[in-house]
Amino acid sequence: MARWIARLVSDRTAQNHATVAAQAQEHEPEYETTQVIETDPGAALLVTPGPHIHDTLTAQGAMLSVIAALLPATGVAIYLFGLPALWVVVASIAGAMATEALCQWARKRPITLWDGSAALTGLLLALTLPPTLPPWMAVLGAAVAIGVGKHAFGGLGANPFNPALVGRAFLGASFAAPMSAFALPFDTVTGATPLAEIAATGTYSDLWALFAGTTGGSLGETSAVALLAGGAALLWRGVIDWRIPAGIGIGTAAVAWIAGVDPVAHLLSGGLLLGAIFMATDWVTSPITRKGKWIYALSIGVLTMVIRLWAAAPEGVSFAILVMNGATPLINALTRPKGSRKR
Amino acid sequence: MRLTRWWSRKGAKIAHAKETSNLAFEPLAPPALLYFPVQQHQGAPAVPVVKKGDEVRVGQLLARADGPVSANVHSSVSGKVKRIEPVLHPWGIWSTTIVVENDGENRMAELPPGVKDPTELSPEEIQRRVEEAGIVGMGGAMFPAAVKLKPKARVDTVIVNGAECEPVLTCDHRTMLERTDALLYGMKALRHALGAERVVLAIEENKPDAIRLYRELSKVYGYFEVYSLPARYPYGAERVLVPEVTGRALSPGKYPDSVGVVVHNVATVAAIADTLREGLPLIRRPLTVAGGAVKRPANMVVPVGTPIAHVLEAVGLKERPRELVMGGPMMGITVASDEVPVIKGTSGILARTEAELHHFRESACLRCGRCVDTCPVGLMPTQLARLSARGRFDEADRLGVTECIECGLCSYRCPADLPLTQLIRMGKREVLKKARVKRGA
Numbered sequence: 001m002a003r004w005i006a007r008l009v010s011d012r013t014a015q016n017h018a019t020v021a022a023q024a025q026e027h028e029p030e031y032e033t034t035q036v037i038e039t040d041p042g043a044a045l046l047v048t049p050g051p052h053i054h055d056t057l058t059a060q061g062a063m064l065s066v067i068a069a070l071l072p073a074t075g076v077a078i079y080l081f082g083l084p085a086l087w088v089v090v091a092s093i094a095g096a097m098a099t100e101a102l103c104q105w106a107r108k109r110p111i112t113l114w115d116g117s118a119a120l121t122g123l124l125l126a127l128t129l130p131p132t133l134p135p136w137m138a139v140l141g142a143a144v145a146i147g148v149g150k151h152a153f154g155g156l157g158a159n160p161f162n163p164a165l166v167g168r169a170f171l172g173a174s175f176a177a178p179m180s181a182f183a184l185p186f187d188t189v190t191g192a193t194p195l196a197e198i199a200a201t202g203t204y205s206d207l208w209a210l211f212a213g214t215t216g217g218s219l220g221e222t223s224a225v226a227l228l229a230g231g232a233a234l235l236w237r238g239v240i241d242w243r244i245p246a247g248i249g250i251g252t253a254a255v256a257w258i259a260g261v262d263p264v265a266h267l268l269s270g271g272l273l274l275g276a277i278f279m280a281t282d283w284v285t286s287p288i289t290r291k292g293k294w295i296y297a298l299s300i301g302v303l304t305m306v307i308r309l310w311a312a313a314p315e316g317v318s319f320a321i322l323v324m325n326g327a328t329p330l331i332n333a334l335t336r337p338k339g340s341r342k343r
Numbered sequence: 344m345r346l347t348r349w350w351s352r353k354g355a356k357i358a359h360a361k362e363t364s365n366l367a368f369e370p371l372a373p374p375a376l377l378y379f380p381v382q383q384h385q386g387a388p389a390v391p392v393v394k395k396g397d398e399v400r401v402g403q404l405l406a407r408a409d410g411p412v413s414a415n416v417h418s419s420v421s422g423k424v425k426r427i428e429p430v431l432h433p434w435g436i437w438s439t440t441i442v443v444e445n446d447g448e449n450r451m452a453e454l455p456p457g458v459k460d461p462t463e464l465s466p467e468e469i470q471r472r473v474e475e476a477g478i479v480g481m482g483g484a485m486f487p488a489a490v491k492l493k494p495k496a497r498v499d500t501v502i503v504n505g506a507e508c509e510p511v512l513t514c515d516h517r518t519m520l521e522r523t524d525a526l527l528y529g530m531k532a533l534r535h536a537l538g539a540e541r542v543v544l545a546i547e548e549n550k551p552d553a554i555r556l557y558r559e560l561s562k563v564y565g566y567f568e569v570y571s572l573p574a575r576y577p578y579g580a581e582r583v584l585v586p587e588v589t590g591r592a593l594s595p596g597k598y599p600d601s602v603g604v605v606v607h608n609v610a611t612v613a614a615i616a617d618t619l620r621e622g623l624p625l626i627r628r629p630l631t632v633a634g635g636a637v638k639r640p641a642n643m644v645v646p647v648g649t650p651i652a653h654v655l656e657a658v659g660l661k662e663r664p665r666e667l668v669m670g671g672p673m674m675g676i677t678v679a680s681d682e683v684p685v686i687k688g689t690s691g692i693l694a695r696t697e698a699e700l701h702h703f704r705e706s707a708c709l710r711c712g713r714c715v716d717t718c719p720v721g722l723m724p725t726q727l728a729r730l731s732a733r734g735r736f737d738e739a740d741r742l743g744v745t746e747c748i749e750c751g752l753c754s755y756r757c758p759a760d761l762p763l764t765q766l767i768r769m770g771k772r773e774v775l776k777k778a779r780v781k782r783g784a
Binding site (some may be wrong): 115 | 369489509595667668672674677681693700721722726754755756759762765
């Protein structure tokens with residue numbers, strides 16, 4: 001009898017166990033089959049509901065994959081812009097992680113620096129900044145990104161806006177001049193970014209330079225090839241949904257084509273690839289339905305081009321993404337898959 | 344065509360882990376004591392027709408079906424009824440069980456005469472014989488097969504389900520390869536019994552040998568066709584299978600017969616053939632034995648009622664398993680003891696080690712949408728799980744919680760490691776319970 005009860009003990013079914021044990025007492029069955037698995041109360045069989053297996057992708061794995069996928073682009077940036085770029089990256093990541101730890105400590109939550117999410121936010125923010133930015137501004141931006149962009153809304157998974165873009169928007173509004181001074185590669189002289197030339201002429205004279213990245217711009221805007229390589233790796237790992245970069249590309253190219261400007265130059269320039277592959281695909285702030293992802297992505301593409309072509313700002317990716325982040329709950333509600341429409 | 348198929352694909356690719364697919368079935372000799380629960384099907388428990396001390400023979404009726412949705416239970420050995428009492432059932436309930444002491448003589452009961460060709464029998468006779476034989480859906484759902492032979496609406500298509508989308512399990516695959524004659528006979532019988540125009544054998548692409556074999560056979564016999572399913576989980580689930588094969592959408596809460604389709608698992612079809620051809624009731628169960636703790640993984644034909652300890656003894660254990668799963672790793676259930684018997688729906692026995700287990704370490708939902716993307720019936724698992732966890736069952740009901748087929752994919756795919764399926768299952772049970780109470784009142 002005792003062996004029956006012992007083997008029913010499971011850390012997950014304590015309550016069940018009580019009932020079954022009571023029933024067992026009542027019936028007092030005698031069992032005579034040969035037991036293969038002897039009963040040892042310390043190692044009873046586990047009774048758990050299925051599924052009993054799990055995919056290998058974890059949240060932490062996904063965050064680290066995104067960081068790894070950003071390394072080529074980061075490397076290219078440091079190669080092109082030298083030490084100042086490295087300081088911006090280091091300052092931003094350090095600022096993000098320190099703020100994360102501080103906020104979690106203040107909110108009396110477990111400190112989860114090792115999940116990689118704060119480091120990722122810091123790195124993403126750094127890649128949207130100009131390489132000549134004083135590092136303390138990067139720290140401040142990262143603190144706003146994590147503090148206001150993330151923890152003010154309840155921490156991981158609860159923020160409506162992409163934290164890195166919140167940080168960038170804050171810096172852009174607070175320090176307009178250093179935020180728009182873009183160094184040319186291998187040089188400390190600042191100059192016009194390709195976007196300025198595209199805005200003036202509708203295309204860019206050296207598309208190959210745009211693709212390889214030897215142009216002026218913020219850290220992560222420059223090398224298309226490094227960003228695309230990272231994106232391909234994330235798609236292959238199943239971390240990001242292909243619909244979002246595809247939709248943004250289609251939206252952007254369509255508006256460019258209609259407006260009579262060069263779609264390729266617009267796709268390869270500015271923060272578009274960084275935004276489409278790494279920012280807009282952020283799990284937390286993008287829609288969860290398939291149809292919603294299309295609406296969200298196409299809208300980002302269209303909005304980006306509208307800002308680039310007709311608004312005062314030269315670049316519109318980050319604002320387009322922030323606006324659509326805000327629309328995400330609505331998109332989710334309007335694009336429920338068939339089985340889950342309200343009845 | 345390829346493109347539309349890719350566009351409308353459902354579910355997800357998961358590791359198949361079908362290492363036993365080349366292992367032929369081996370018969371397992373019955374042990375000294377066998378346990379026959381009266382509940383080996385969906386519906387009302389059967390009522391024992393033997394009493395303690397009775398002599399029974401192989402194939403003899405032990406318990407009779409009670410009502411329209413129920414199934415007969417037969418003895419798989421000859422011997423003596425030792426006891427009739429509640430015994431722990433694989434489902435974790437205490438079910439009235441007929442314990443039979445095997446005398447090893449294998450004396451056969453008088454079985455109804457078999458027929459060479461199923462078309463010699465009338466559809467009603469086929470239905471009656473299948474009902475008599477206590478055949479249930481052997482894919483795991485254990486729905487009485489005879490009920491599906493008297494459909495309420497006209498059925499024009501029979502789908503024979505050889506998808507076997509569960510990882511690890513290979514017994515359906517082996518059934519298709521080794522029991523070709525039984526499957527051909529069974530498909531002919533089903534076509535005749537239902538007056539169906541099409542019989543479609545649906546096999547996942549990861550079993551090319553079976554697809555090739557039956558494509559050839561269908562050219563020769565012509566009364567069935569082969570449909571190659573994407574090798575994705577859960578293409579073997581009715582609600583995914585029926586629209587995929589027939590293009591007919593299933594409305595919420597409706598069964599396949601509402602669109603003129605009936606689905607039977609390949610093992611069920613083989614059991615129907617055994618009944619009509621040899622008069623044998625459902626007393627043997629093909630299954631896969633695997634898992635990290637098993638020395639020699641195998642496909643076996645096990646007498647129904649055999650305690651799984653006996654099956655594990657036959658394959659040997661390397662170490663003490665931490666968990667025993669009946670069925671596959673996605674939808675199988677864990678059992679509390681190795682003494683529970685193999686029942687008609689047991690498609691696999693997995694003896695798993697601690698290293699193979701997955702312990703959920705819930706973190707915050709990251710709204711990645713992988714569960715929504717993957718849900719084969721178009722639900723939003725993250726939302727349903729949250730509502731269920733908070734006890735907001737009415738809201739979950741409005742968002743379709745009862746449509747969940749409990750395939751487990753959302754939990755499987757969740758990077759935040761949330762037990763989504765488990766929570767949704769609980770919510771679904773609560774909603775159904777409430778509906779039952781309401782109907783009763």
